[in-house]
Amino acid sequence: MTYDVVVLGLGYVGLPLAQQATRAGLRVLGFDVKPGVVTALNAGRSHVDDLTDADVREMIGGGFRATTDETLIADAGTAVICVPTPLAEGDGPDLRAVVGATEAIGRNLRPGTLVVLESTTYPGTTDEVVRPLLEKLSGLTAGIDFHLAFSPERIDPGNERFGPRNTPKVVGGYTRACADRVAAFYGRFVDTVVRTKGTREAETAKLLENTYRHVNIALVNEMARFCHELGIDLWDVIHAASTKPFGFQAFFPGPGVGGHCIPIDPNYLSHNVRSKLGYPFRFVELAQEINATMPDYVARRAQNLLNADGQAVHGATILLLGVTYKPNIADQRESPATPLAGRLSALGATVMYHDPHVASWTVGDIEVARTDDLEGAAAAADLVILVQNHREYDADHLAGVSKRFFDTRGVTTAKEAHRL
Ligand SMILES: NC(=O)c1ccc[n+]([C@@H]2O[C@H](COP(=O)([O-])OP(=O)(O)OC[C@H]3O[C@@H](n4cnc5c(N)ncnc54)[C@H](O)[C@@H]3O)[C@@H](O)[C@H]2O)c1
Incomplete structure (x- = not known):
């Protein structure tokens, strides 16, 4: 050989x-x-x-x-x-x-x-x-x-x-x-x-791992919505819960799940259960529903932030920071930034992006305007949304220079920032 x-x-x-x-x-x-x-x-x-x-x-x-x-x-x-x-x-x-x-x-x-x-x-x-x-x-x-x-x-x-x-x-x-x-x-x-x-156990082990993440991310994403309504800081809640040295693993909310695995693989399992056995894998289907609607939820929160200052999304300039599906890499597959930008554009916003890993970005048929001037663009935009927290971003500093800053990753401590 x-x-x-x-x-x-x-x-x-x-x-x-x-x-x-x-x-x-x-x-x-x-x-x-x-x-x-x-x-x-x-x-x-x-x-x-x-x-x-x-x-x-x-x-x-x-x-x-x-x-x-x-x-x-x-x-x-x-x-x-x-x-x-x-x-x-x-x-x-x-x-x-x-x-x-x-x-x-x-x-x-x-x-x-x-x-x-x-x-x-x-x-x-x-x-x-x-x-x-x-x-x-x-x-x-x-x-x-x-x-x-x-x-x-x-x-x-x-x-x-x-x-x-x-x-x-x-x-x-x-x-x-x-x-x-x-x-x-x-x-x-x-x-x-x-x-x-055997082979089936190995195949299913992989799907269990991804489904576990998918479901737990959906859990905190659902909690993010009602905690916001109740005036509870979910990030602080997760920090507190994760000090338990056993029986708890921290998962964090975000603008949606991306990448080639989490949004896709659990569907392989639920599709298989449904086609072979005729009944749904309910956890997966529920998680799918919650995670898939997060970009829309983020767009709604963006709308509310502008509305609170008497401003419409229509005609507003919105800068998205980080459009890849995870930090510090260039992979954009299934990134929630894509449906988010699509939604904001459909509402009439002028969407721009900054991402040190992405040279050009197309959403639907539209090439989204890119900026390299991070601080200048953040200061000029009506709203800045931190979608992916690449290591190049000093979120608190950027929140300070922006008119409005929406942090979907829970990394800011500045009081000017609005967290998911
Ligand atoms: N990317 C991840 O983080 C990750 C993690 C765990 C598991 N996986 C799984 O691993 C598998 C591969 O994913 P990936 O991210 O490496 O995909 P990828 O798209 O990065 O790479 C796949 C490569 O396979 C090639 N290819 C397509 N059809 C082919 C064929 N018939 N013969 C030979 N090559 C062919 C493509 O040209 C491409 O270069 C998927 O099942 C994915 O779910 C991916």
Whole structure:
């Protein structure tokens, strides 16, 4: 075998995995369907936040190379699928990329290969979608001729403390031998490997983790609304509650949930429960409803703030600070800033944004005006909304120079600021 592993899908998940494996001395091939991604990586350029160009060059120095040629998959002992799993129309799972990657492996599968699915998906995908495709295209049998496993990706982009090496890796094998093989594979470059009974348990563990966050964020988002009405500072409440050394984990309200996981993955589970069993997963559906309406709630609060001074949203200039889905990264996927800007524009506001990580920003068909003059734009705007608290922002200072400052992240202490 020329390669120890081929990583299929070189994005936020696949590239850090390839990096970790390369650093551990494995011979790593990256496969992606986007020629632009492959060309850039082979030229030493990174397209994800967590890796710099220097990191990619280090990988290339360590033997990594990227390709769009699927026949090279046959030269790897292990194939790991890290492709996107978005929502289809009607909020069902869109498994087209998983199917595409599985077919590419199936056409090139050799006896003895380990195939691992890492993409987040509904329980049963490895056994019901990936396995039959691999078997059909290769003529080989899972558990006998090749090994098959699911291992959920847990990457947290921008997290400086926990990366692919020190985040325990959950693995579920199709058979016991598959479990042994996949545990040994990740054990080469991950500190702790945790086995589940089978592939479905590993698939569901990932969905439980994301659903847990989704539901708890919805809980505090709902509380934010009534605490505001009651004149209670929820941020202070959370601070107090989180001093309990056991049985409580702090979650914080915000303008809505974003990213590729929290707003999407729990739907995979609720859709699966509904389609297989015919009843709803009520927690997920309720959390979805609450979190999805937060941008609208923030727009309403913005409207009220202007209204209190006799000013309409219509014709007001509103500056949004930070439009990515989490702080200090460039990823804008599912960012609540997008529906918020859409709502404010629909009400007639002139929306502008500042974000050191986002060079241009389009909402619907409209390119939102960008400013680099943070203080000047904050002072000139009728309202400033802190949507994402990037480390470049001194929120209290900005609240001081703004006419009105709405802090959706609870980071200000200045009394001029209005907190969510
Ligand atoms: N980004 C995260 O923080 C995160 C965290 C945990 C889990 N996940 C899960 O990991 C999976 C991948 O997410 P991501 O954020 O890395 O996506 P991404 O969009 O950053 O990268 C995916 C890559 O896969 C490529 N691709 C698409 N179809 C392909 C195919 N058929 N064959 C090969 N490559 C293909 C794309 O061109 C892209 O470069 C998803 O299931 C996601 O839910 C993501």
